[in-house]
Amino acid sequence: MSAVKSTIPDNISEEYYQISTEILSSFPKYRPPLDLFRFRDDIAQLQPLFRKGERLSNEQIEKLQELCAGGDLFVARSDRAVYSKHIVKQLDLVLVDENLKTGEVAEICIMALGQKLSDFFEQPVKPVFDALYRDTMVFTEYLWQDKHRIKSFMRRLNTEHTLVNHSLNTLFVGLWLLMDTDPTMKRRLVDRAALGLMLHDLGMAKIPAFILSKTTPLKMEEKDKIPPHPLMGAKIMHKLGLAFDEMRQAQMEHHERLDGSGYPQKLSGERISKLGRIAAIADSFAAMISKRPYAAAMDAMTAAAHLARNTKKYDAKYTARLQAAYVQKLFDTPGKA
Ligand SMILES: [Fe+2]
Ligand SMILES: [Fe+2]
Secondary structure, eight states, X not given: OOOOOTTSOHHHHHHEEEOOHHHHHXXXXXXXXXXXXXXXXXXXXXXXXXXXXXXXXXXXXXXXXXXXXXXXXXXXGGGHHHHHHHHHTTTXXXXXXXXXXXXXXXXXXXXXXXXXXXXXXXXXXXXXXXXXXXXXXXXXXXXXXXXXXXXXXXXXXXXXXXXXXXXXXXXXHHHHHHHHHOTTOOHHHHHHHHHHHHTTTGGGGGSOHHHHTOOXXXXXXXXXXXXXXXXXXXXXXXHTTOOOHHHHHHHHHTTOOTTSOOSSSOOOGGGSOHHHHHHHHHHHHHHHTSOBTTBOOXXXXXXXXXXXHOTTTSOHHHHHHHHHHHXXXXXXXXXXX
C-alpha cells in the first residue's frame, strides 16, 4: 500500500485521487489509461506527469512506481469512470485503499456486484456463483468495518427497472433494515442474508424477458409462469449445493404476507421468518420505486408510507423504521458520500 501523505492540501485530495501501488499495477503497464499527476512537496502542488495513452519507456515506468510508492502519484477524480473500471475487476482493492471516498466505493461495489449478478442470472453455475460470492464478501467486509456505510448504498438505489437493479435495491434495503434493527447481528448472518436478498428473485431469470416487459395484461399461461419463481430460485441453489436457511427464507418467503394472502405457501404470521418479512418489505419497496411496465414509479417516501399503512401484510416493526428513515431524511445527502 502506498503511504498516505499528511502534507497533501485538502483541495487537492478533494479533486485528485492518490493511487496505490495495487491500483497502479492493475493499469496497462506501458500506456496509462488516464492522465497522471505527481505531487511536488516543495511547492505543495500537482504537476501533469504523463498523458493518457502515452507510450512509456521502462525508465518512466520505474519512475512512476517510485512516485506511487512514495504516495506522490495522483489521478483526477473526474476520471473515476476509468479507474473504477479497473477496480471493479479486483474489488478487494477497495478494502485496502484509503483514498477512495465512501461514495466512490459504493459506486464501484454496485458496478462489480451488478456485473457478477448479471453473469449469474445468465449462467447459474458454480464457478459463476463463486465470482459473485467473492465480490459479495468484499462488500459485506466493507460494511462490517463501518455499518454506517450502508447509507451510501441506500442513496444510490437505481430505479431503472431491470432484474439486476431490483435485486441490488432489495439487497441494500433489506440489509439496511436488518443491520439497523439488530445492532448485535453476527457477521455470518450479514454474509448469508446479503446472498439471500440479492438472489431472492433468481427464479425470475428463467422467465422469458418478453413476459416481464409486457405492458398489456398477461395471458393466462404467461401469468402462470410468475408464481413458481420462488421455488425455481430455491431449486437452482439447492442443485448447486448452496441452499442455506437465509437463502431459502429470502427466496421462498419474499412473496408471503402476514395475513396469509401471499404465495407460494400461503404462510402467515409467525410462520414467516424474520428475514422473510424483511425480504418482503425490501422487495415490495424496490418494486414500487421503479417504473415498471404496468405501473409508474413512486417516490421513496410515498412507497415507505404505503407499506407502513399495510400492517395486515407487512411487519410494522420494519416498515415503521423504513418510513421514519425517509421522514428523517437519513439517505438524503446526494453528492456527499
Ligand atoms: Fe419475487
Ligand atoms: Fe423481487
